Amino acid sequence: MPPDELESIRNLGLVSADWLRQVGVDSKAKHSRLGPVVAYMIMKQHLAKTSLNLLGALAAVLVEKASPEPPAVERLNLQKELLRL
Numbered sequence: 001m002p003p004d005e006l007e008s009i010r011n012l013g014l015v016s017a018d019w020l021r022q023v024g025v026d027s028k029a030k031h032s033r034l035g036p037v038v039a040y041m042i043m044k045q046h047l048a049k050t051s052l053n054l055l056g057a058l059a060a061v062l063v064e065k066a067s068p069e070p071p072a073v074e075r076l077n078l079q080k081e082l083l084r085l
Helices: 014-022 028-034 036-046 052-063 072-084
Strands: none
Touching (some): 014 052, 028 036, 036 072, 052 072
């Protein structure tokens, strides 16, 4: 079976893709509309195994960076946005 849209996105593993689907984020477009922080918050509310590493990976997915680890400044900005919501 060919991978679905989420599974074919660079930096998004099979488990993370499954977690996104479980909370109703079933496409890159939907993830893009929500943004990484909101998607992370939804996942955090419904799944016990989420961590801040997932937040960085969700941000990297949107720009399909070579590495899922965002630079320190970007990571800090994501965490600040998370605290504001």
